Amino acid sequence: MLNSFSRPQAKRTQASGFVAKSIFATVTASCTLGAVGIELAAGQAEHKFRLIGQLPPADTFTGTESQLLADGVYLFGEDPEPEQVGKAYMVFEVRRGRLIGAFYMPSSSFDCVFGNAQSERLDVTIVNSYERTTYPYSVPLLDLHPIDSFSANDRRILSTCTETYQQQVWNQ
Numbered sequence: 001m002l003n004s005f006s007r008p009q010a011k012r013t014q015a016s017g018f019v020a021k022s023i024f025a026t027v028t029a030s031c032t033l034g035a036v037g038i039e040l041a042a043g044q045a046e047h048k049f050r051l052i053g054q055l056p057p058a059d060t061f062t063g064t065e066s067q068l069l070a071d072g073v074y075l076f077g078e079d080p081e082p083e084q085v086g087k088a089y090m091v092f093e094v095r096r097g098r099l100i101g102a103f104y105m106p107s108s109s110f111d112c113v114f115g116n117a118q119s120e121r122l123d124v125t126i127v128n129s130y131e132r133t134t135y136p137y138s139v140p141l142l143d144l145h146p147i148d149s150f151s152a153n154d155r156r157i158l159s160t161c162t163e164t165y166q167q168q169v170w171n172q
Contacts, residue, residue, distance in 0.1 A: 068097040069117040080145040091154045112161035
């Protein structure tokens, strides 16, 4: 069973919207048609994608303290609707403040990410899917839309990245 998010009420500035779009434009610039991955077994999928927690209200973000994002699986996007062609999305799983996931655009390739999950931002290392080069990035979650439904493609992408990086990130 998936729990729905409550979207934090945050004032957006034109600049912050530009930052989010710039992040996704940079991350997804190397995307081409046809992502490759592994499907989860039916029993695994339901267990793996049980979502817990909600983002805290925007007025709890003080800038001086960092709360960890609750353990669970999350999907955020440039658009509040999933699977919109031309829009970028991020699917990820959090365990004890550490995350593994991916940036992707529907009908395109994806780049795995791993790093630290805080309630207001994600500090990640992005792995370019073609060159295998890495670079750090900070993703402001308040500039993105939480989405509470996961597609088979989201599960496949997350499974691929989790299998690749779980030993390094979660020691499992």
